[in-house]
Amino acid sequence: MIFFVLILLALLGWLSLVMVGLFAIVGFQDGVFWVVSTAMISAAVGVVLAKDIFKAALCLVATFLLMAGLFVLLSAEFLAVVQVLVYVGAVSILIVFSVLLTRSMAEKRPSIPLQVVAATLSTLLMLLIIIAVSSTDWVVIGPDLGDTRLGLIEEVLGDTPQFISGMLLNKWVVPFEAASVLLLAAILGALVLIREQRDES
Amino acid sequence: MNLERLLILSAILFAIGLYGALTRRNAVAVLMALEIMFSAVNLAFIASSRYIVPSSLRVDSFIPSTETVQSLLTGQIFAIFIIAVSAAEIALGLAIIMVVYKNRDSIDVSELNSLNR
Numbered sequence: 001m002i003f004f005v006l007i008l009l010a011l012l013g014w015l016s017l018v019m020v021g022l023f024a025i026v027g028f029q030d031g032v033f034w035v036v037s038t039a040m041i042s043a044a045v046g047v048v049l050a051k052d053i054f055k056a057a058l059c060l061v062a063t064f065l066l067m068a069g070l071f072v073l074l075s076a077e078f079l080a081v082v083q084v085l086v087y088v089g090a091v092s093i094l095i096v097f098s099v100l101l102t103r104s105m106a107e108k109r110p111s112i113p114l115q116v117v118a119a120t121l122s123t124l125l126m127l128l129i130i131i132a133v134s135s136t137d138w139v140v141i142g143p144d145l146g147d148t149r150l151g152l153i154e155e156v157l158g159d160t161p162q163f164i165s166g167m168l169l170n171k172w173v174v175p176f177e178a179a180s181v182l183l184l185a186a187i188l189g190a191l192v193l194i195r196e197q198r199d200e201s
Numbered sequence: 202m203n204l205e206r207l208l209i210l211s212a213i214l215f216a217i218g219l220y221g222a223l224t225r226r227n228a229v230a231v232l233m234a235l236e237i238m239f240s241a242v243n244l245a246f247i248a249s250s251r252y253i254v255p256s257s258l259r260v261d262s263f264i265p266s267t268e269t270v271q272s273l274l275t276g277q278i279f280a281i282f283i284i285a286v287s288a289a290e291i292a293l294g295l296a297i298i299m300v301v302y303k304n305r306d307s308i309d310v311s312e313l314n315s316l317n318r
Contacts, residue, residue: 037210044214044237048221053230060233067240074207074251076277079243086284091236091291098229098295102302108309110224118223126216133208139259140204140252149258152270157251163271164278172278179285186289190296 032073040066053099061092078161207248214241228298228308232291239287243280250276 023031043066046059064087071080110118141153156163168176214237221234250273257269302308 033206041210041213041217044217047230047233047237048217048225053227056230056233060236063237063240067244070207070244071247074247076247076251076280079247079277079280082281082284083243086288087236087240091288094291094295095229095233098298101299102229102308108226110226115224118220121223122216122219125219126212129212129215130209133205133212138204138252139254141254145254145258149265149270152265152267153258153273156267156270156273160274160277163267163274164281167271167274167278168281175282179282182289183285186292190292193293193296193300 029073033070036066036069036073040070054096057092057095057099060095061088064088064092075157076160078164204248204252207252208245211241211245211248214238214244226309226311228301228310228313229295231310232294232298235294236287236291239283243283246276246280246283248276250274250280 019031019035022034025031026034040063043059043062047056047063050056050059064083068080068083068088071077071083141150143150145153218234218237218241221237222231225231225234255269255272255275257272258265298308301313305312
């Protein structure tokens with residue numbers, strides 16, 4: 001027991017040493033980005049490949065939490081809070097409950113041709129997107145915009161909830177109402193689907 | 202921490218989710234892979250809204266105000282709508298899965314082919 005604790009402590013110390021070194025080399029933001037993105041990719045692979053469906057659900061929770069961390073890094077704090085509330089709080093609970101309610105069956109592995117076709121399809125799509133992204137000439141926010149505009153951008157990005165609420169209720173009010181109607185329809189549909197069928201007699 | 206890196210990360214996540222959605226046979230696992238794809242698209246939207254200059258800011262002739270600058274946040278608005286839609290999708294999808302499980306005692310998606318007969 002003590003032995004395992006010691007090994008765990010050594011591993012943690014080694015990991016933090018590596019992370020401190022990484023942060024010192026590439027800077028804090030880049031270091032956080034690399035750590036979070038590698039962890040997120042491995043968690044997503046875990047969701048896709050884990051045989052046990054409950055472990056896959058736990059990996060999904062990890063993916064959502066890391067995604068919220070990335071949102072904070074992108075100065076979208078409101079979205080990070082919404083991500084934690086909706087995905088980690090609600091969607092994951094729903095998924096875990098349905099995993100528990102549908103008795104876990106021994107999932108057969110998919111056939112080899114299907115795996116090959118799916119792997120080639122998704123790899124091709126990924127390569128296509130990567131080529132398109134890296135060959136596009138993006139106009140990104142930089143010092144060439146001038147100080148007044150950069151100051152305004154800082155102001156907007158520093159207080160996103162205020163501006164998001166203003167935009168949602170002015171310019172985007174019709175999609176906002178449509179989304180609320182969609183959620184209502186989804187709630188009613190789920191209730192009707194899941195309701196116990198009672199005999200009329 | 203620049204735009205290309207984030208978009209490539211989102212592409213990788215989307216591909217992982219696509220592979221899972223095509224190969225998993227448990228219906229709940231297929232829904233989980235779909236959620237990964239939704240998250241990848243969200244990440245792309247938010248990265249774009251953080252880094253790309255909106256066209257209203259590029260015009261040199263007029264003085265920008267907070268009203269024009271806040272169009273920077275359109276990507277985040279889109280992400281909010283995606284989150285709402287995916288919440289509705291997961292609720293309905295899980296309800297359908299529960300009904301299928303009650304009726305057929307299995308949620309293997311490769312066995313759900315009764316429309317085929």
